[in-house]
Amino acid sequence: MASPAQDLGPVLDKDGVRLTVDDAIATVTLTNPAKRNAQSPAMWRALAEAGRVLPGSVRVVVLRAEGQSFSAGLDRQMFTPEGIEGEPTFIDLARSSDGELDASIAEFQAGFTWWRRSDLVSVAAVQGHAIGAGFQLALACDLRVVADDVQFAMRETSLGLVPDLTGTHPLLGLVGYARALEICVTGRAVLAEEAVSTGLANLAVPADQLEGAVRDLASAILAAPRDAVIETKALLHGAQGRDYDAQRAAERAAQARRLRDLAGLGE
Secondary structure, rough: OOOOOHHOOOOOEEOEEEEEEEEEEEEEEEEEEHHHHOOOHHHHHHHHHHHHHHOOOOOOEEEEEOOOOEEEOHHOOOOOOOOOOOOOOHHHHHOOOHHHHEEEEHHHHHHHHHHHHHOEEEEEOOOOOEEOHHHHHHOOOEEEEEEOOOOEEOOOHHHHHOOOOHHHHHHHHOOOHHHHHHHHOOOEEEEEHHHHOOOOOEEEEEEHHHHHHHHHHHHHHHOOOOHHHHHHHHHHHHHHHOOOHHHHHHHHHHHHHHHHHHOOOOO
């Protein structure tokens, strides 16, 4: 077994992101509570790096944030003419070619895309505000456990932008087209009770119980055999693109693999 992360120190600790690993569980923590964990391109690059350096022993990744807010969204300095030192401003991005602009946004998205890897189950622990990019980061995970003070909001459209950090696909899958559209174009807050009732969140608990609830969920996930979890996740994820009969066939194929593996007859 790997040594606990608290003995080894963080695997990664930069630009408002800290990654620690304790055997099968990794924890990615947003570490800039003074700015309510506002997001920047540097943070997105650090999030992407966290995904790249995860050890193979990790089965569950917990995403959490220090302070009263999960993430208040984009760092407002990005909206100023000066922008953030060392980063392109919005004006710079707007003036770039189509190819350059597409590549820049794809790089930003990379911090949001690895959370649904088939070999992992990711759990976001969300308290307080999860606004815009913060909402989309929570949506990037497989599961969400929220504190009873949570406030999700998609504010990009209100700013004349669109949600572009991979949040639209999972939002639509969770709540359906009409509610997803209404949430995005109004920018209104979605509170804990609605988040659970619409499927945005799996569970809501008092804020002081959030850490314990996430720990219990991670333990329950780890109780199942890893290969069965991987196959089940892939089966469910792929169901979105299959019709009923194709999904039945996928179930049969996945079960055949599991039975052969359990019988020691796998490839």
